[in-house]
Amino acid sequence: MRRPTLSLRSDQFEYVQLILLAVTVGVLAALGNLGFRKLIEFFSWLFRGLEWNALGIDLGGIHLALIPVILLSGGVAILLLDRFFPGDVLGYGFPNFLEMVNLGTARLKRRWIFVKAAGAAISLGAGASVGREGPIAQVGGAIGSTIAQLRKLSPDRAKVLVAAGAGAGIATTFNAPIGGLMFAQEIVLLGHTEIANLTLLIIATFTAVITSRAIQGNAVVFLAPQFVLRSYWEMATYALMGAALGALAAGYIRFFNATEAWFRKLDLPVWVKLEAGLALVGVIAIWLPQNLSDGYPVINSAMAGEFGIGMLAAMACAKIFASSVSLGCGAPGGSFGPTFFIGTMAGGLFQRLSAMFIPHLTGPRGSYALVGLGAFLAGTTHAPLTALFLLWEMTHSDTIALPSMIATITALVVARALETESIDEFRLAREGKTLQIGSERLALTLIPVSAVVTKNVTIVSENTSLSEVLRTAGETSQSTLPVVNSDGELAGTIVVRDLLSVLSGGQELGPLVNAFDICNARCSTVSLDANLDEANQLMEHDGLDEIPVVDRITQRFLGLVTGRQIAQALNRVTVSLSTLATRDPNVYWATGYRVSRITVPAGAAGRTVRQLDARARFSVTVLAVQDAGNPQSEFTPITPDHPLRAGDQLIAAGRAQDIRHFTQELESAGTAGAPHAPAQAGGSGKT
Template sequence: MRRPTLSLRVDQFEYVQLILLAVIVGVLAALGNLGFRQLIELFSWVFRELEWQALGIEKGGFHRALIPLVLLSGGVAILVLDRIFPEDVLGYGFPNFLEMVNLGTARLKRRWIFVKAAGAALSLGSGASVGREGPIAQVGGAIGSTIAQLRKLSPDRAKVLVAAGAGAGIATTFNAPIGGLMFAQEIILLGHTEIANLTLLIIATFTAVITSRAIIGNAVVFTVPEFVLRSYWEMATYALMGAALGALAAGYIRFFNATEAWFRRLNLPVWVKLEAGLAVVGVIAIWLPENLSDGYPVINRAMAGEFGIGMLAALTCAKIFASSVSLGCGAPGGSFGPTFFIGTMAGGFFQRVSAMAIPHLTGPRGSYALVGLGAFLAGTTHAPLTALFLLWEMTHSDTIALPAMIATITALVVARAIETESIDEFRLAREGKTLQIGRERLALALIPVSAVVTKNVTIVNENTSLAEVLRTAGETAQSTLPVLNSDGELAGTIVVRDLLTVIGGGQELGPLVNAFDICNVHGPTVTLDANLDEASQLMEHDGLDEIPVVERVSRRFLGLVTSRQIAQALNRVSVSLSTLATRDTNIYWATGYRVTRIGVPANAAGKTLRQLDPRARFSITVLAVQDANNPDSGFAPIAPDRPLKPGDELVVAGRSQDIRQFTHELESIQPAEAARASAQSSGSGKT
């Protein structure tokens, strides 16, 4: 009798590794969050205690006019950090983060772990009206990306670890593991994930919260009052508040992005825009110091019902303006903190108005401020589950569930009816980018150009004569001729159809005209680390079938990427996924192996599997063939001595690189050699 073993299959072992990596990401994200908090406390002490004392601001009166100086000094520190780490410090970087995760390869810079935390801590410490949540999500995401790069994971796996790190950072911030999970699922991954990947997100967020609680205890960010629902008729009031906050959220999205766009259009040095914006925020703080930083203590006071209707209205408007100016001028930080602040103040303001108009259908102040926080968050981020679970985990009250659902969903519906894009996707949409791409584009976005680049291409030198260019264009099947200089760098491109148009147009082309004179020196190019989605978009925009691939810095020519290669890559992915979805439950393909189809080119006609010997030479197996003359017959096993026909479809199994080599072998067979093979095969059949 065979004894049972505890061995794991390759795919099971890989998933166990991913689980362990998710645990590591959760622990490191929690530690990164705690370090980020310490940085915020350090810079808050430096700017808003030491510097305030030195300037005498705590004395009040006319001394408060010096508050802008504190923010200006914080701006100087931010500029110094930006000088050390250019392009990684300034501005509201969360939309770019989402673009890199969903439209790129999810390879984030490792230095973001420190740079994003330090930049946001300087902003918050000096008093800029920004949030801490966006930066901590980027810090956690950079941790996840670093782990993925060290383990050399594929882009789709790296994307999940980035989301896991971002969700773990948010979960630790609010001591809310499910809220962090929903943040990763709804906002980072845009609601697209598999059950297996969802498990990794759960493991990371809960590990992060457990780690945080083990170090600092069960601390909470907000002191939440007990939620009270006086009657179920009050649901109508919460629905009205949701509608009002939804309209406010849409307005905030547009004002926020309009302010950022206005600062970008200003023809001023970066440091001038940053310091001017921070000075404006400082001027507002002279009358409303509660507007400084993320205002978490002020949110707690509002939930306790301390502010009157006038103060709540002033704080709401001030935070809308100050946060837009702070992030628009280039101060590093996030928008979650201002969103929480505005939602809380607006919810409290609505309660005061409702209590005067319909007192019998209005509950206590703190309850409306709390639900207002979640409703406004859902309206600005278009992530209702994140808002709902954050509210539930902050209160641990089942009573809040129904009012919160009514308010958040109403706010979401109204906000999306007015503005279809969320606060993080608005700018990307105006740039012609959408994170909600189809499965085909998503698959192409995960494949780098380096995987399909063709290096064996026909090129011409920039000094090549026009006659030689015409001869070369007539002999090659390429639609694009790369023009290179003496250093092997791309000087331009000649599109064959454009060349024919020039000649047919009767333009004067003398004998001294060379390739450089007629090439397009500003044609589109891609680099090896670009993805196929970017390449296909460039092709579609310029109406090309081929695009040159160059090095990023030197522009040395590396090869071509063609629309045919992109289509083949997409087909391979689709076939592999289809095979995986319909495979027999007893068959498990090892890592790197796949099943795909190969078309037999005309020059390989007459060759047999015995002659090609793919198993010995390329380590692949030909499973079946579909006869080109009878495609409706389906696939059938292939005999080793059956001559191949042009258009035959072969089903092969093996490693991707081996299949590519076999395909190249078929394409490189000389026609004369194939004809001799066919004749020999016919002769051997007669004997």
């Protein structure tokens, strides 16, 4: 009888590692958030403390006209930071972050940990009307991506750690672990999360909040008032408010993105657009200084019921305009802060108006301002669970559950009916990109071009004569002829059907015409580390069956990727997944049997299937093997005397517990000594 063992299988050990990595991400994200807060405090002191007082703005009166100078000086600091880190500082970067996570390989730049925090801190410190939540999510995501890269995790695992870092950053910002969890699951991962991955998100967000509370106590950002529900008839009033805020959210999404598009189209230097936009925000602040920065203290005042109808309406409109201009002109920051501000002011405004017409169906001011915050957040981000759990964790009141659900869902329905895209997906959708991709495209994003590239292809040099090009085109089965220069760099491509159309069109092509003259020098290309979804999208856009692969740095031609190869790769993935996850409808397995993939550990290297005698000892049949020395090779049937190598992938069939015992035998093979002899010669006939 085999003794029970406490050793972990390779998949269990991998999951334990992921748990430890999630804990690490949570701790580092919490520390990153604390550092980000300190940066905001420093630049707030520098611009709206030291410089503010030096200019005499604190004296009021005519000195208020100097407020734009504060924002202009902040713009100079942002431009200096952009000079050192070009491409990583300016603008509203959260949509690009979502694109890299959901459509890319989730490999974020490590310098984002500092750059995103510094850029947003300067914006907020100088008074730009932006939020801090998007940048801290990107900082946390960069921390998760860095750890994933150091551990050389696969793209799907890296994506989970990026989302965990982003959720941990949001969780520590609002002292709301469940709200951060929902942010990671609903906004970053778009709701596509397996249970095992959800566990990692929970671990990261709760670890981050525990770390933050251990350092700075149980501090909160918003001083939420006690929620009061006077009558259940108020549900109708909250539904009306949700509908109104949903319509406002749809309008804000369109105005926000229209403003950003207008700034992009301006034929002006980047520094001019940035400084002009910040100066305009400063002019608004002369009359409404509450509009500066993210306005968290003003939100607390609104929840306490300190503002009247006119002031609430003015601040909501000013924030809609100023936040759109701030982020549109290139100031780094996020949209969550302005969303909170607008939702709170709009909720408070609705309460004042409702109290005038239906006083018996209207509760206190703070309650409507609080629910308005969540409803407007759901309408702009299309993330109702994030909004609901943030409200609940801010109040810890069960009474708020039903009104907030009614207002939030109503706002979401109205907002989606008027504008199908969220504030973060709007621009991507206008560029022809969608984050809501199907399972097939998701599978293609995980396969690199290097896995299917064909390197032995027919090429022509750029000085090849036209007659030689025609002869080569007639002899090859390729639809595309890559044209390369003397250094092996891709000069362009010749599409065979286009070549034939040129010839049939009667154009004069003299004897001096060569391949370079007729090739397309602006052809689309992909690199080896691109994924097959990118290649497939480019091929569909250009109407091609093949696309060249080049080195990202040297632009040397490396090979071709064809549509047929992409289809075959997708078919292999689909068949492999269906084989491992379901049973073939033509093969009827007995109850409890399954097919599993097993990685050969180092201790089992050199053994053969005959020596392991899996069928006799464990009732497990080893079906196929993939050579560890060639990860791109396919699975092949395994022979009894085939020596195993560390890292080989085995496909084995049997009952779940038998496969588990067989895996444990492989794990302990390095210390178990010589293999046991089969009990009976005829035992190998078991299935």
